[in-house]
Amino acid sequence: MGNVSILSQLESYLSLTNQRETVIASNMANVDTPGYHTKDLDFQHELARATAAPDGTTPHAVVRDVSGLLERPDGNNVDIDREAMKLSEVQLQYQMGTQLMKGEFHQLITAINGDE
Amino acid sequence: MGLFSALNISASALSAERERSEVAVSNLANVDTTRTEGGSGPYRRREVVLESVGTSPFQSVLNNASDLRAGTVPSGGVKLTHVVEDGADPIRRYDPGHPDADKDGYVSFPAINPAEEMVDLMGSVRAYQLNASAVSASKQMIQQSIDLLKS
Numbered sequence A: 001m002g003n004v005s006i007l008s009q010l011e012s013y014l015s016l017t018n019q020r021e022t023v024i025a026s027n028m029a030n031v032d033t034p035g036y037h038t039k040d041l042d043f044q045h046e047l048a049r050a051t052a053a054p055d056g057t058t059p060h061a062v063v064r065d066v067s068g069l070l071e072r073p074d075g076n077n078v079d080i081d082r083e084a085m086k087l088s089e090v091q092l093q094y095q096m097g098t099q100l101m102k103g104e105f106h107q108l109i110t111a112i113n114g115d116e
Numbered sequence B: 001m002g003l004f005s006a007l008n009i010s011a012s013a014l015s016a017e018r019e020r021s022e023v024a025v026s027n028l029a030n031v032d033t034t035r036t037e038g039g040s041g042p043y044r045r046r047e048v049v050l051e052s053v054g055t056s057p058f059q060s061v062l063n064n065a066s067d068l069r070a071g072t073v074p075s076g077g078v079k080l081t082h083v084v085e086d087g088a089d090p091i092r093r094y095d096p097g098h099p100d101a102d103k104d105g106y107v108s109f110p111a112i113n114p115a116e117e118m119v120d121l122m123g124s125v126r127a128y129q130l131n132a133s134a135v136s137a138s139k140q141m142i143q144q145s146i147d148l149l150k151s
Helices: A002-029 A043-052 A080-113 B005-029 B057-065 B114-147
Strands: A039-041 A063-065 B046-052 B078-085 B091-094 B106-109
Touching: A002 A039, A002 A043, A002 A080, A002 B005, A002 B114, A080 B114, B005 B046, B005 B078, B005 B114
Parallel strands: none
Antiparallel strands: A039 A063, B046 B078, B091 B106
């Protein structure tokens, strides 16, 4: 069941990447909201938690306030450059996830069809 | 928390920022308006109030649990709660020939600083661009998921 377990791990990887993208989109949406604090999730930690969880379940990621960012006078600390960088990072991670998944499917198809 | 929630969040920001730039433009347009409907003196500068939606854990879980109804701002998004009037006193200029001049010959003009409005406008345009690029990033990710179906 090698392929299936890798596929389920990739699924939790993609789901986590997607959750992180939502958090970044929310930070970007609130770039001008007074008093808003940048939020993020600890990707490494959450990925370890998601892969350790039983198959078919994806635990809800914990979203925390990010510390160490410069706060503007209106209490908002969203850094556009940081968010733009994280967004492209997440995009590439997602692309990698889908490409790996494609590879797994391709392998399965090859196994089913035999060498034609 | 689906593929489309990030799109909804960015869309809420796009509409909030567009309304913000509309208010700034309306302030610029009325920089010399000395009378308003109802005869309540000169135009008053307007400002928007933005508020983040569902950032408390309870609210976000509740929003995710109940299906998104049309027209509601998704959890994590932003909404423009109200447009407030600036309480600054009008600027008084001496112009006895003006039809809105008072008995001493002074006319009340709105206290609007065009430079301030331009900066506000530029800020909202930049924020709009930022969120538009977030929309294209989400779209690309959704497209990649769809591409999984192609062999």
